[in-house]
Amino acid sequence: MIPARPTRWAQCLFYPYLGWLMRTHLRRLALCPPLPSMPEDLAWFWIANHNTWWDGFCLAMLNRRLFRRPLYLLMLEEQLRRFWFFRLxxxxxVRRHDGGDARRVLRYTAELLAQRPPPVVIWFPQGELVPYGSPIRFASGIELLLRMLRTPVWLQIVGMYPLLWAHMRPEFFVRFGPGWLIEPGSAAPTKAELEVALQHTLDALAQGVRSGMELRTVLEGRRSPHE
Incomplete structure (x- = not known):
């Protein structure tokens, strides 16, 4: 396991660059309403689908623009060793296919979710990049983590819909699905229930985008030449 080492100077350097990168390569990042009522005094645990290289960056920018919470994101150790700056x-x-390391990551995540000020912790529980539209299947571990929590946490489903359709550059749409207050020692959603909740969120998001529902633009990218 590789722990995070977030620093303010790294964020001050990175987020302006990320904004430029996203404006250059994306058409837009947009949020599908409504915005959920997530308790301000609790840590937020976001679980999202993982279909593109951009996913973590989009959620990081969403947090930066709308919430400005301390952010932690789980990724594969082999990738984090290559891109060590992300630790900052x-x-x-987490080390893939290592049960002992996975347990250390679960304990570490529970510690992050108990921090003050309350952070947002992001997981992609599919465990790897999968094509959009694939059946939602989570890797093991999330149920155990919810049983390990030491403080109340807000668990939030987040669906992301990447679309390359009427524009030269892709658009990314985000929708917040159902959320749960997770109390230590109390019943929590099962892995299967969370998989279904994320699938329903993605279905509603895709239907809303295709039907032309009103969206909230989080970041505006470059327009295509034909616009």
């Missing part, structure tokens, strides 16, 4: 932004790493 809040990324921490």
């Amino acid at each position: 932004l809040g990324a921490y790493g």
Whole structure:
């Protein structure tokens, strides 16, 4: 396991660069309403689908623009060793197919979720990049983590819909699905229930985008030449 080492100077350097990168390569990042009521005094644990290289960056920018919470994001250790700078932004790493390391990551995540001020911790529980539209299947561990929590936490489903359709550059749409207050020692959603909740969120998001529902632009990118 590689722990996170977030620093303010790294964030001050990185987020302006990320904004430029996203404005250059994306058409836009947009949020599908409504915005959920997530308790301000609790840590937020976001679980999201993982279909593109941009996913973590989009959620980091969403947090930066709308919430400005301390952010932690779980990624594979092999990738974090290559891109070590992400540790300074809040990324921490898990070793693939190592049960002992996975347990250390679960304990570490529970510690992050108990921090003050309360952070947002982001997981992609599919465990790897999968094509959009694939059946939602989570890797093991999330149920055990919810049983390990030492403080109340807000668990939030986040669906992301990447779309390359009417524009030269891709658009990314985000929708917040159902959320749960997780109390230590109390019943929590099962892995299967969370998989279903994320699938329903993605279905509603795709339907809303295709039907032309009103969206909130978080970041505006470059327009295509034909616009």
